[in-house]
Amino acid sequence: MTMKLTILGSGSPEAYIRRASTGYLLEIGTDKILFDCGGGVVDNLIRSNRLPKDITHLFFTHYHSDHMMDYARLVHAAWDEGGAPIKVFGPKPLAKINEGYFGPDGVLQNDLRARTEAVPSQQVWVARGGTLPRPWPMPEITEIEPGFSYQGNGWTLGSAEATHGQPILECLAFSVEHEGKKFVYSGDTGINDRVAALSQDADFLLHWCYRGSGEEVHPVLQAMSPDPKDVAQMAQGAGVKRLYLTHFRIHMDTDAGHAAARNDLATHFDGEADIVEDLQTYQI
Structure with a gap:
């Protein structure tokens, strides 16, 4: 049994028709594991012929908006479909964020009260196979x-x-191992020894790339935003087999930008490598 990866969002905070914000679905058996849930990810989940209630696990790398803007929508939609509670993991303050949406004083309190307390809404829920009283998400x-x-x-x-x-946000990268195969998702990160060690001998590394080939930005940002060459060199040193870049920004999505990135990948990395697009799928 292989792992199946679906790209649900390969972009950035920029509103962009080509790329939703960050979200990646990894399927292993009956488990459907979502990494991050940025704006547009739920739409692409539905476009991929899956429903919010299908998600079993959600792992957050961090809480920049482009990694979590669709969280409330995902949880609410899965709840409204009668799905089992999603297992959600992430750095602090995840509990506070969740309470801010779904707690008794949360921003969705009026919607949730109306759906669970108003008689017409209760009857709609019962007609769809639900039972009363209806708990909140x-x-x-x-x-x-x-x-x-x-x-x-x-x-x-x-x-x-x-x-x-x-120090404002705690930030993570994740690996998943299954039947001798290893998938790694970098989250948003500069090149560092910890992520390189996590990526060691990965069969598939999905790595953010917020800076085009050779692009010069503010030195503080540049140190934390590797370009394709930087990522390729790290992956080569870690023994990665397949390398794919994601989190592309609008100005990077030109023919010249892609050609330069692919040239850097081919020059500095020996394995299969490319740039992902929304709704692409990969077997790992």
Whole structure:
């Protein structure tokens, strides 16, 4: 049994028709594992012929908006479809974020009261096969730190600290191993030894790329935003077999930009490598 990866969002915070914000679906058996849930990810989940209630696990790398803007929509839609509570993992303050949406004083309190207390809404719910009283959404929340590991149904997740939004945001990268294969998702990160170690001998590395080939930006941003050459060199040193770049920005999505990125990948990395697009799928 292989792992199947579907790209649900390969973009950035920029509103962009070609790319939703960040989200990646990894399917292993009956488990459907979502990494991050940025704006547009739920739409692409539906376009991929899946429903919010199908998601079993959600792992957040960090809480920049482009990685979590669709969280409330995902949980609410899965709840409204009668799905089981999603197991949600992420760094602090995940519990506070969830409470801010779905708690008794959360921003969705009026909607949830109307759907669960108003008689017409109750009858719609019963007609769809639901029972009363109807509880509010209750995702299973687990706050995690770098080094966290998790044992799923035939798969093992590992994590490492990413270099990105500290000290305001805790940031993570994740690995998943299943039947001798290893998938790694970098999250948003500068090149660092922890993520390189997590990527060691990965069969498939999905790595963010927020800077075009040779693009010069503010030195502080540049140190935390590797370009395709930087990522390729790290992956080559870590023994990665397949390398794919994601998180492309609008100005990077030109023919020349893609050609330069692919040239850097081919020059500095020996394995299969390319740039992902929304709704593409890969077998790992």
